[in-house]
Amino acid sequence: MIILRLAIRNLRGAGLRTWLNAIALSFAFVAIIFGQGMLRGMNKQAEDASTAFEYAGGQYWHEDYDPYDPLTLENAHAPVPPVLESLAAAGKAAPILVIPGSIYPQGRLKPVLLKGIDPAQKVVAIPTAALGDTTEDLPLLIGSRTATATGLAVGDQVTVQWRDADGAFDARDGRVVQIMETSVGTVDIGQVWLPLAQLQELAGMRGEATLVTVARGLGRTGHDRIVLNSDRVPNGAGWQFRDPEFLLSDLRQMVASKTIGQSIMFVVLFLLAMLAIFDTQLLSVFRRRREIGMLIALGMTRAQVIVLFTLEGALHSIFAAILGTLYAGPLFIYLNRNGFTIPGMDSFGFALGDRLYPAFTAGLIFGTTVLVFVVTAFVAWLPARRIAKLKPTDALAGRGT
Numbered sequence: 001m002i003i004l005r006l007a008i009r010n011l012r013g014a015g016l017r018t019w020l021n022a023i024a025l026s027f028a029f030v031a032i033i034f035g036q037g038m039l040r041g042m043n044k045q046a047e048d049a050s051t052a053f054e055y056a057g058g059q060y061w062h063e064d065y066d067p068y069d070p071l072t073l074e075n076a077h078a079p080v081p082p083v084l085e086s087l088a089a090a091g092k093a094a095p096i097l098v099i100p101g102s103i104y105p106q107g108r109l110k111p112v113l114l115k116g117i118d119p120a121q122k123v124v125a126i127p128t129a130a131l132g133d134t135t136e137d138l139p140l141l142i143g144s145r146t147a148t149a150t151g152l153a154v155g156d157q158v159t160v161q162w163r164d165a166d167g168a169f170d171a172r173d174g175r176v177v178q179i180m181e182t183s184v185g186t187v188d189i190g191q192v193w194l195p196l197a198q199l200q201e202l203a204g205m206r207g208e209a210t211l212v213t214v215a216r217g218l219g220r221t222g223h224d225r226i227v228l229n230s231d232r233v234p235n236g237a238g239w240q241f242r243d244p245e246f247l248l249s250d251l252r253q254m255v256a257s258k259t260i261g262q263s264i265m266f267v268v269l270f271l272l273a274m275l276a277i278f279d280t281q282l283l284s285v286f287r288r289r290r291e292i293g294m295l296i297a298l299g300m301t302r303a304q305v306i307v308l309f310t311l312e313g314a315l316h317s318i319f320a321a322i323l324g325t326l327y328a329g330p331l332f333i334y335l336n337r338n339g340f341t342i343p344g345m346d347s348f349g350f351a352l353g354d355r356l357y358p359a360f361t362a363g364l365i366f367g368t369t370v371l372v373f374v375v376t377a378f379v380a381w382l383p384a385r386r387i388a389k390l391k392p393t394d395a396l397a398g399r400g401t
Contacts, residue, residue: 003304007311011319014284018319021276025320025376028273030328032266033360033368037332039262041358043255045183047248052125053184056094057216058243060084065098065210067186070113073100077208078238084212092218094121095209097199101162103192105150112146112192114162116199123215126187130178131195138174138198143188147179154179160192165204172202212239274379281313282383306384313380317373332360 011018065076080088080095087093097116102109119132126141133139138160142152152158154176161171174194182188200206285292295305339355 003308003311007308007315010308010312011315017280018316021280021316022319022323024276025273025316025372026324026327028266028269029317029320029368029372030324031269032372033324033332033365034328034358035262035266036259036364036368037358037360038356039255039259040361040364041356043252044359045357046251046255049183050186050248050251051216051244053182053187054124055213055244055247056123057214057218058241059214059247060212060239060241062210063238063240070100073098073113073210076210077205079207080209080212081239084214084239087214087218088118088121088212091120091122092215094118094123094213095196096211096213097196097203097205097208098210099162099199099203099205101160101192103150104159104161105152105156108150110150110190112190114160114199115191115193116196117193118196123213126182126193127178127180128193131193133177136175136177138172139177139195140174141178141180141193142176143191144179144181145185145188146191147176149189152176152179160194162203164202170202270375274375277313277316277376278379278383281309281380284312285309285383285386306381309384310377310381313384314373314377316380317369317376320372321369332358336360 060081062076062078064072066072077097077099084093084095088095094117099114100111101114102111104110117126117128117131119128119130121128128141131139131141140158140160142150147153150158156176157173158176159171160174161169163169180188196209200208292305295308296302300308335358339357341355
């Protein structure tokens with residue numbers, strides 16, 4: 001306790017030098033928390049949006065289906081297995097038929113993916129209820145990005161073209177009944193949604209689907225997992241189950257790659273702050289030789305003196321945390337509640353909305369505080385080791401090694 005009080009008194013006596021080091025360290029402290037909180041918030045928002053609008057509790061894919069290869073769509077369809085049909089009838093699954101097609105807005109050709117889905121489904125958050133409009137021969141649902149790219153609005157008529165199961169081209173005029181707002185580009189960009197039964201009829205693929213999205217909770221735990229993974233729908237028999245971990249893996253890898261790139265900047269900033277602490281402690285040991293000799297002469301061991309100087313350096317991180325809390329705490333609370341807008345958010349490659357909400361968790365703040373304290377203490381200890389080689393008589397005389 002005496003060493004702690006002495007360390008605090010010495011830092012107070014250092015005056016401006018102490019606060020300059022604390023301010024520099026607080027910038028690195030706040031930057032690390034802000035950057036990590038932003039990436040965690042982006043990841044959480046993207047995962048929540050992708051789960052809500054597309055993946056739900058997982059998907060059964062036709063064995064030939066590859067979402068990154070449109071050439072596979074010609075053969076990637078088959079009758080829905082009975083167990084999945086029963087789940088769909090109970091509202092716990094949503095079969096989706098995907099076929100390549102084209103639309104002709106204002107006479108221009110626009111390649112799209114035609115996706116058929118049950119208008120009454122509740123598995124994903126896509127507002128498919130509008131597709132149940134019986135007043136239209138071919139109701140169409142598109143996303144806001146597709147609407148912007150094609151110039152289409154609600155009520156506009158557009159020609160839709162596709163190739164059926166026999167390879168023959170066919171076309172029909174459809175009408176846009178709703179434009180949905182979603183941050184998930186994979187259900188929006190270049191996608192046109194139609195009623196499943198009508199698309200199956202038009203394409204000559206009655207009762208068939210390309211993938212089946214199951215409700216959240218299915219395929220994870222309990223009795224539902226046993227049913228989904230039973231021999232009635234075995235992997236390798238035409239359908240493969242893709243759980244949310246698999247479906248979100250690309251997103252998480254993207255977040256990890258951005259985290260690595262961001263960490264390089266944090267490390268450079270952190271090293272600059274540590275260099276300031278190191279130089280301060282090295283200069284302190286050199287200038288306070290007489291004080292060190294007096295402390296040893298009064299009965300303090302060399303180990304205790306080393307602890308004193310190390311503690312002085314480590315306390316800079318505590319002061320930095322206090323300063324960071326004062327000027328960044330209110331900002332973090334505001335951003336956590338209200339978020340903020342970044343121009344060009346679509347270019348990030350994430351399923352983000354109009355506003356980004358960082359995730360400043362207690363674990364992130366506590367972990368960063370501990371990391372900064374430990375590293376600062378280590379950096380302060382490095383020059384303090386020289387005290388062990390200092391002779392008290394030389395120190396009192398102003399000489400040192």
